[in-house]
Amino acid sequence: MNKFILLLSLSLFLSCNSNAQKKETKQTETFKVFKTNAEWKQELTKEQYYVLRQSGTERPFSSPLNKNYKKGVYVCAACSTPLFESEHKFDSGTGWPSFDREIKGNVAYGNGYESNEEHCATCGGHLGHVFNDGPRDTTGKRHCINGVALEFIPEG
CATH class of the missing domain: 1.20.5 (Single alpha-helices involved in coiled-coils or other helix-helix interfaces)
Known part of the structure; x- marks a missing residue:
């Protein structure tokens, strides 16, 4: 027995x-871009690896991109895929960069556990979450994104 x-x-x-x-x-x-964990650890900072590869969350109000209102494009810090345009950024007061819409086709949703989780559609990097409490005069969406998951490319 x-x-x-x-x-x-x-x-x-x-x-x-x-x-x-x-x-x-x-x-x-x-995903189009596939790397081993060792390769990602070599290319990303410790904070970027924690957020992008381990689905972590940075501390609110810690990202300089939270209050950045220059014109340009926000790209994935891991693979440079354009994710959000500056014209769709707004101050949500939450402490994280927030956008009312993504660049279509470049953001993937869900991970099998949370349907509101956002990932880069090219490399699978964790970006943040999307909520239905954004500006009502546009999309009503708030893409709450970890600043460390983004890089800002100024216009021009």
Whole structure:
């Protein structure tokens, strides 16, 4: 009886591990830019890696991009994909850069757990979240983005 329980436990453990590994591989391979964790760690700062690759969140009011209102484009800090235009940025008062819309096709939503989570559609980097409490006179959306996940490219 003990051997049966041990065998059953072992087979359950192995089947759970293999499913998790398949899911992780499938998610990362769907993006155009694929790098190993070691490669990302080498290219990104510690804070960028925490947010972009580990779905972390930076402290509110810590990003200089929060109060940046210059004209230009905000791109992914990991792969330089254009994500948000400055004309769609607004002060949400939350402490994170906020936009009422994304550049269509360059932002992916959801990760299997949270449907409002936003990722770069090119590299899969975690950006932040989208909420339905944005400006009512435009889209009603608030894309609440970690500043460390972005780089600003000034117009011109």
